[in-house]
Amino acid sequence: MKALQKNLFKAVVVAILVVGMGSHAFALDLETARSSGLAGEVDNGLLAAPPGASSAAKDLINSTNNARRAEYARIAAQNNLSLEAVGTLASQKIFAKIPAGTWIQVQGTWKKKAE
């Protein structure tokens, strides 16, 4: 069981790296979008537009989510888990990584990450 958790943890870390690499072209844009409040992180491991945000980052959000979903699905299939479970695990890692003040959505409620 511990081995499975360890492997899964590794997989999720790799997923985040892959997603980061996958969206390398948007890396700056993603960080800018998050820091400027155009995109926020959701506890399902995907991006979404926070309340009041314009649709400027819509394409970025879509493409990033597509990439993340594909990777989560791959990990899910590998570990016999659901995509949602992997996404939830990934969100915890993302929440830990992003700077304070970034929009995050937890259980349907938007808020800014605390210091």
Next chain:
Amino acid sequence: MLKLLLRFLMAGLFFLVLLCAAAWLSFPWYAQSLIDQVLAGKPFRVTVSGIALPSTSGIGFQSLQAVVTTPPDECNEAATTYTLSLSNGELAWRFTNRSTNLPQGFSELLLTLKADALTLIPEPRQFTFGDRDARINVTLVIGVKEGFNISIKPLSATYMVEGAVAAREKLRLEGINYNVRLSAATQWQQPLDTLHIARLSSDGQPAPMGNFRALFGSKRDPLDPCTLTLSGCSVELFQWMASTERIDYNLKAKRTSFTLDLAKIPLNALPGLSQGKSTIPFATGRVSGSIPIEFQDSTITIRNAMVVAESGTTITFCDKEKKPLFAVDMAAIKGGNELLKNLNATVTFNSKEKQLSALALRDLSATLFGGKISSSPVTFDPQTKSAFFTIKLNDIKLLDRLKLLGDYKGSLRGGISGTIPLTLAGNRFAIQNGSLQSGGSGSITITPPAQQQTSGERILHQEQPQNSYSFSGPQLQFSRSSDGKTEVDFQLKHLDQKNAGGELALNSLKGRLLLWHNNLNPALISLSDFSSGLLGGTIALRQIDYDMVKKEGETIVEINHIPLQKLLDMQGTKKMYVTGTIKGNIPIKIKNNLFAILDGNITSEQSGQIIYATSQEERDAANPAMRITYDVLSNLLYAQLLSSITMEPDGKSLMSIHIYGTNPDFQHGRPVELNLSIQQNLADLLRSLSVSSNVEKIISDKASKKKR
């Protein structure tokens, strides 16, 4: 000389005989003037006509009319004139020797007045009284006093009323029985005797009330001389026995007040309810009640009446096969057994030209099933039998009392509120924009009758199909014209259907039903403007005319904004993830309750993503062609998804899906076109709520074929 004297005597005798004969023969001509002479100065007069020749014991007449006027007194402000009419009657006389202590020269004379018909009419006309084969006995003491003055002293009078009729406007009291017994010994006071009225009718229609019994005598309370009292009263109301200790009628105020006690009346005696189990509602249990009533100036006022149902009192409704569907528990679960309380109403009989012109009901309100029911003022015109009024319901907790029976199980909660504007015209009724709503909810489970299972089915534990429905927030708006055309606008906050195959959740349902609106085909039901939330999207249909007899109809089901992922979730897919929503038009034809889909089409509303997640082991095990499919579907960003669907009435269906898109990780994102054809029996899947086949299986099957 002797001969001459004898001749004179003979002539005198002959003259006397002739005189007597003349007096006897001419009595009918001078009888009236004789009566007038006797009654001169008396407060009453008698007119007789068609007098026959008298016999030694009686005399017949065609009609006799006696008019007496009673002066105003402390109880009656105006004089009242009573006219007693007798037709085809006879006055018989007979001397009796019943009294032994009569003075010398006095005798007791029994007068018997018989008539085919007797009527008594007071003026002002408060009522009319009629009796057939009336017989009135009057006993007199008659004699000659000093100076040859004739003395007549009445001793007693009796009149046995049997089957008489009293009427006031259109209200008739029939079968009246009462013994009138007046005597000088009792100062001409009527002693207590039982008044019995067999039947009541109004405007020729029998009233649901009869067998009224009460003790009545003319003796009054000296402290309250204007009050007539009937005691020990009982009446059958809808065949129930109701009673009241006393009814007081104030002659001066013309007001009656009493409290009617209904004691443990079987509910099945109510009109419209039966004792046996049949299609009409049948009832068990008993109700009791207390109804304080006041009657004054043609107005009946009911104040704070109460009806209580004993435990176990229910009304059960059945279907056409006489199977019980549901029952209403009349005894409250909470708050005691009060079925109806604080019932207030005022009923006025409006008279016009001595005819009952209208019946007005106002201030009707009551607490029913814990809620309030009230009505706007009602004026019922008996000529046209028409009335218009609005019934208001407020938080009537009827749902809590409903028990589902037979194939139906479940529970319902919440109060019902609304208004029902009703128009009565003749024997028809109409409703204009009635509305009923409930904040309540409920769940209903329908289990079809158990069918005999094969041993195989029993071994495999195959359960009988069962559908469970839960709903909340029902609202109805409805109108009904007098010819039966009915229009119902309905809304539900949510409706969930669950069965072994899955769950279908609909929310924000609304639509319009038209019933009996087509004179040429009353079996036609029309559902229009139906829409509902489904899986986050919507499902709607503009119009369907369904023939309940032919069991056929045709419509187009429109779906919009349905998330593809929700459809896949319904099938329990684990490896496939899809984003995006779909819309479509699905023409449906129903015949003999079998569905057919005629060239339905479904398309994606925007671009999206399809992921068919496979593990490395699955990829390694797959053949090259399959591996390509897996690679394409690992992250397919579709630009367009098109699907067409047809289904035969037997359920055989063909679904063609065309997907156009790219996979950025596959061959540098070159365009990909994926075609899937799915043949299956949709009817079985529809019945179990699975709206599509198992796509994963289709892909695997396709892969297997390619591998071979």
